[in-house]
Every structure is written in C-alpha cells, then in structure tokens.
Amino acid sequence: xxxxxxxxxxxxxxxxxxxxxxxxxxxxxxxxxxxxxxxxxxxxxxxxxxxxxxxxxxxxxxxxxxxxxxxxxxxxxxxxxxxxxxxxxxxxxxxxxxxxxxxxxxxxxxxxxxxx
Amino acid sequence: xxxxxxxxxxxxxxxxxxxxxxxxxxxxxxxxxxxxxxxxxxxxxxxxxxxxxxxxxxxxxxxxxxxxxxxxxxxxxxxxxxxxxxxxxxxxxxxxxxxxxxxxxxxxxxxxxxxxx
Numbered sequence: 762x763x764x765x766x767x768x769x770x771x772x773x774x775x776x777x778x779x780x781x782x783x784x785x786x787x788x789x790x791x792x793x794x795x796x797x798x799x800x801x802x803x804x805x806x807x808x809x810x811x812x813x814x815x816x817x818x819x820x821x822x823x824x825x826x827x828x829x830x831x832x833x834x835x836x837x838x839x840x841x842x843x844x845x846x847x848x849x850x851x852x853x854x855x856x857x858x859x860x861x862x863x864x865x866x867x868x869x870x871x872x873x874x875x876x877x
Numbered sequence: 878x879x880x881x882x883x884x885x886x887x888x889x890x891x892x893x894x895x896x897x898x899x900x901x902x903x904x905x906x907x908x909x910x911x912x913x914x915x916x917x918x919x920x921x922x923x924x925x926x927x928x929x930x931x932x933x934x935x936x937x938x939x940x941x942x943x944x945x946x947x948x949x950x951x952x953x954x955x956x957x958x959x960x961x962x963x964x965x966x967x968x969x970x971x972x973x974x975x976x977x978x979x980x981x982x983x984x985x986x987x988x989x990x991x992x993x994x
Contacts, residue, residue: 794980806920806968806985813980852920856981863910863925863933865983869918 763787765853765868772873774843781828782838782871784853790814792858795836796865797827800850809851812836843875881986883969889992890959898954898989900969909952910970910983911944913937920968926952927975959993966990 766785774780786795797809812820812827820827828837840847853868860866882901890896902909911923925932926944941963943955952971956963967990970983 796982798985803987804966804990805987806970808982808984811980811982854920860933864922864935865910865912865920866922867920 763868764866765855767853767868767871769871770869772871774840774873774875776845776875776877777842779839779841780843780873782840782851782853782873784836784838784868786834786836786853786855788834788855788857788859790857790859794856795827795829796854796856797825797836797838798852798854798867799847800852800870801846802849806852810838840873845875845877848873848875881969881971881984883967883986883989885989886987887990887992889994892961892993893958896956896959896991898956898967898969898991900952900954900971900986901950902952902969902971903973903984904950906971906973906984908932908972908975908981909944909946910972911954912968912970912985913965914968914988915962915965923954956991959991961993964991964993 793814795812799807810822810825812829819829824841826839850870852870854865884899909926914920922935924934924938945953966988968985968988970985972981972983974981
C-alpha cells in the first residue's frame, strides 16, 4: 500500500481564491509527523507546514493551514487567498516512529496552477 | 535566510564514470540527508548522516553510493560507475534537530540534476 497518496495530479485555482490539496496517509504508528513541501519550477523543495500526530490543533503557517483528520488519516493542505507565486508542485510527506524518523516518505505530488 | 546549497546544478556524465555531488548544509545543522527524484516519480530517501556516520540508508543506497563530510562545511554524495538509471534530481537536506524528534524539519537544497549518457 502507498504510504502517502495524493490523488490530484493537477489543480487549478484563480488568484485570491482558496484551494485544498488532498493527502491521505497509511501508517500503523501512533507517533508520526506530516509535512508539506512546495517545489517551484526552479526545483528547490521548500518546507511549508508540519503537523504532529499528537497535535490537537490544526497547524497554520500564514496562508497555509493543514486540515488534519486523524481518524480518516488525511492531512489536506489549505492555501487561502492564492497568489500567482503559489503555482508549483506540492508534496505531502510523512515520517514515522518505526522508520527512526530519518526517512521522509513523499507522495507523488500535486501540480497547482494559479491563474490571474 | 540560511539555505542548503548544492553544486553543480546540472551534471552530465558518461555511463561508468564516477560523480561527486556537493552540498553545503545550513551552518548550524548537524544532520544531513540525500534524496533523489527520478523524473516523474516520487522523491525517495537515500541516506541520513550524523557525526561522520551513516545513520540510516534505504535499499537504493547500495555499494555504488557513498557519503562523506570531508571538511566542516561540505557534505558529498559519490556515485561510482554511474548507470543510466542513476539519472535523477538529487536533493541534499539538513536539519538542526535529530531525526528522533517527529518535528525534525529537513531543509532542502535546490538539487543537482544528474544526467547519465
């Protein structure tokens, strides 16, 4: 089974609108961390937001928030007020206690295009 | 803002040649990682490194690969006798906190695109 599933290969959104990028995960660990990274066309991987499995509140970082539904094993990224510069590939990733935390396991990514 | 720096940005090599990919992690970080991303595929973990030792490695990281921290700033990935299937983007990452903490944030460089001909 896939550890991280991102079902949307591509998403389109208009500038200033909100968009949700889906991520579901599979783990039997109780302790794990969930991450979102942004990869613009220049190629670098930019850390956006983190959610711990024991965190009771949904994580927020500026315009980014994580809709964490533990029972459903989903960790969707919400980008509010989209900007043209948000156009990029977005990766959901997980680190599990059983892997010793060294390994980030990534999903296949979602390409987001923001139009004017 | 501190960042992870990788050189070169693009490396072209002939099959069978050795390549060294270089990384300068963020200066106060102690934990280092290499990942690769074959075109169109997921980012995959290769190896983690701390205190001049490999901490963990994946199945991909076989005897063809080695890592080294030759001085206080550089962290290198060496690929001996490159194969066509080694063509990929290679990312270096570093973190300040140990991998044992779930909120260990790994900061990535811009990657080196390796093309094996």
